[in-house]
Structures are given as C-alpha cells and as structure tokens.
Amino acid sequence: MSDKKVWFITGAGRGMGVDIAKAALAAGYRVVATGRNTEAVAKAVGEAENLLIVKLDITSPADAEAAVKEAVGRFGTIDVLVNNAANCYLGFFEELTPKQIEGQLATNLIGPMNVTRAVLPVMRKARSGHIISISSTAGFVGYEFCSAYAASKFGLEGWMESLHFEVTPFGIKTTIVEPGFFRTKLLEPESSTYAEGFVEDYAERNAGLRPWWEGMNGKQSGDPAMLAKALITIASEEEPPLRWVAGADAIGEAERKIAEFRQQINAYRDLSASLAYEDDLEI
Numbered sequence: 001m002s003d004k005k006v007w008f009i010t011g012a013g014r015g016m017g018v019d020i021a022k023a024a025l026a027a028g029y030r031v032v033a034t035g036r037n038t039e040a041v042a043k044a045v046g047e048a049e050n051l052l053i054v055k056l057d058i059t060s061p062a063d064a065e066a067a068v069k070e071a072v073g074r075f076g077t078i079d080v081l082v083n084n085a086a087n088c089y090l091g092f093f094e095e096l097t098p099k100q101i102e103g104q105l106a107t108n109l110i111g112p113m114n115v116t117r118a119v120l121p122v123m124r125k126a127r128s129g130h131i132i133s134i135s136s137t138a139g140f141v142g143y144e145f146c147s148a149y150a151a152s153k154f155g156l157e158g159w160m161e162s163l164h165f166e167v168t169p170f171g172i173k174t175t176i177v178e179p180g181f182f183r184t185k186l187l188e189p190e191s192s193t194y195a196e197g198f199v200e201d202y203a204e205r206n207a208g209l210r211p212w213w214e215g216m217n218g219k220q221s222g223d224p225a226m227l228a229k230a231l232i233t234i235a236s237e238e239e240p241p242l243r244w245v246a247g248a249d250a251i252g253e254a255e256r257k258i259a260e261f262r263q264q265i266n267a268y269r270d271l272s273a274s275l276a277y278e279d280d281l282e283i
Contacts, residue, residue, distance in 0.1 A: 004050075005073045008032040008068070010115055011085025012059055013040035016134065016179075019228035020082055021045045027232050032071040032078070035085075058085050058111030062120040077126055080235055082117045083112035083133040090210070091195025092202045093147040100196065101148050108152030113159065120167070127171040130235055133160050134177045137253045145209045164242060175234065176243045179227060180250035 007024040011017035013035030021033045025048050034056035035041040052074045056067040071078055089096060089104040112133055123129030138146050139153035143182045157176055164174040194210060227246055234240050245254050265272075 004028065004030055005079035006030045006032065006071070006077055007082065008034070008058060008071055008078045008115075008119065009082045009084055010034050010111075010265070012053075013037055013044055015084075016224045017084040017229065018044040019086060019224045020231060021051075022172075023225070023232050024080075025051060025270075029080075030075050032067075032075070034067055040229070058083075058113070058115050059106045061114045061117070064114045068115075068118040068122065072122055078119050078122050078129065079126075080130045080132065081116065081123075082231075083115060083131070085111060086134065087193070089148040089193045089195075090145055091148075091197075092145060092199070092206070094199050095195035095202060095206075096148050097196050100182035101151075102192065102201045103193075104148040104152050105155070108149070109155040109159070112156060120172075123167075123172050124170045129172045130175065130240065131160075131163070131167070131172065132175045132177060132231070132235065134179065137178060137180050137250045139176070141253050141257050145207070164235035165224055173240055174242065175240050177231065177234075178243060178245045178250055178254070180247035180253065 007021075007029050009017055009021050009024070009031065012033035014022045017033070017035070021031050022045060024031045025045075028050075030050040030052075031045075031048070032052045032054055033045050034054045036055065036057045038053050038055050045053070052071060054067045055063070056071050057063045067101065068078065086108050087104070088098050091100075116131060119129075119131070123131075133156055134154045135156050136149070138150040138155045142150045142154075154263050160174055160176045167174065230246070234244055245251050
C-alpha cells in the first residue's frame with residue numbers, strides 16, 4: 001500500500017515527465033504535475049483524484065515559488081522533487097550564440113536550481129525529502145556537437161553532488177539520474193535547437209552530425225515508461241543511490257569513462273604526486 005507521498009514533477013507536459021507522473025500516480029502517490037502549458041499537461045497526464053496540475057516555467061523563480069505554494073496548499077508537503085524539465089541546444093560551440101548558451105544553462109541548470117530553492121524550505125521543515133534530477137550521459141562524458149548541453153548537465157551534476165552534502169543533515173536525500181538514449185521528446189523541434197552561426201571549418205562535420213541527430217529522434221532504444229517505473233523503485237529505497245546510470249548504453253559509456261579517467265591518472269601519477277612542498281624546504 002502506498003504511503004501517499006507527494007511527487008512534484010517538472011516538465012510533465014511532454015516526454016519523460018509524462019511517464020514519471022503516470023508511474024507515480026499508478027503507484028498510488030499524490031502528484032503535482034507541472035509545465036509551462038497546463039492544458040498540455042492535463043491532456044498528457046489525464047485526470048486523477050490525487051493529481052494537481054500547476055503552471056511552472058522553471059526559468060522563473062517567481063513561478064517556482066508560486067507552484068510550490070500551490071502544491072503545499074493542496075497536499076500539505078512535497079516528499080519527492082523530480083527536476084525533469086529540460087531542452088537541448090546542439091551544435092559546435094563556436095557556432096552557438098551567447099544567447100543560445102545562456103538559454104541552455106537557464107533551462108537545464110538554473111531552472112532546477114530555481115525549483116529546488118523553492119522546495120527546500122518545505123523539505124527542511126519536514127526533515128525529510130528526496131531530490132531527483134534528471135541528467136544524461138552528457139553529464140559525465142563530453143561529445144562534439146553537444147558542448148552547450150554537456151556544460152548544462154555537467155553543471156547540474158556538480159551542483160547536485162555538492163547539494164547532497166549540504167542537505168543530508170536535514171534528512172533530505174539526492175539522486176542524479178543519468179539516462180542514455182531514451183525515446184523521449186528531447187530531440188523533437190519543440191525541445192531541440194541548433195546553432196545559429198556558421199563557421200566554414202565546421203561545415204563538413206555539420207553536414208553529417210545534424211542529420212544524424214535529427215535521425216535519432218524516435219529511434220532511441222530506451223523506453224521512457226520503463227525508466228519511469230524503475231525510478232519509482234529507486235525512490236522507494238531506504239537509501240537511494242547518489243547516482244543512477246539508466247540504460248545499457250549509459251552503463252557502457254560510464255565504464256568507458258572510468259577506464260579513460262583511470263588511464264589518465266596513471267599516465268601522469270608520478271608528476272601529479274610530486275607537486276607538494278618538500279618538508280625540508282629551506283626558507
């Protein structure tokens with residue numbers, strides 16, 4: 001029997017957020033499903049007695065505060081926050097405009113911070129809670145054509161890992177979810193933006209990479225509904241993982257990254273270990 005925890009989910013109008021909201025409702029939880037367009041959220045998630053749909057643009061601190069206030073007004077608390085809302089800017093760094101870079105960081109990094117800042121007082125008061133942020137394999141591996149997206153997700157992971165130590169004393173747990181390729185809406189035009197600039201030196205690679213990314217839409221191997229159900233399991237554990245690598249492809253990338261990191265440590269181990277002051281240094 002469910003303990004009726006309250007799940008607050010961002011980006012629940014499309015993509016993985018819809019699956020997470022439906023999975024939480026199916027598990028018997030109370031759900032606050034948020035999105036910029038509440039009609040889209042209602043159409044995607046449906047109707048349920050334990051469902052509250054709230055308008056939320058995560059780039060707006062005022063929206064975050066208002067959404068959390070409405071959620072607490074209806075359900076009394078927030079037990080699980082899922083920072084899911086995201087978008088994707090693709091292209092070579094030199095061809096991405098400063099405005100595009102700022103837009104990427106505003107949604108994927110500052111947005112989750114805005115919502116978490118609004119939720120934390122509720123969780124601190126309760127001395128319990130679980131903050132889950134959806135990252136990506138691009139949160140620990142950099143790829144060409146993904147510099148802006150990777151910057152936002154690397155930033156998300158650094159913030160979340162540090163936040164863990166800050167909020168653990170209050171009984172609040174944190175989890176970073178690192179999915180591989182899942183068949184979400186992330187690569188659809190509504191969520192993906194390509195570089196606006198043009199640098200001739202990148203033209204040949206652009207000709208291959210952009211069609212590849214566009215062609216991946218709808219062909220990703222991961223099932224977001226399966227991920228959502230697995231996330232319910234992860235969140236119900238007494239000690240949930242600090243990181244959850246989701247998908248066989250993500251596991252492969254994580255193992256490759258670990259091996260590469262270890263090789264690079266060992267290649268310069270002696271030089272790296274020789275940089276301290278000598279104890280007998282004469283002044």
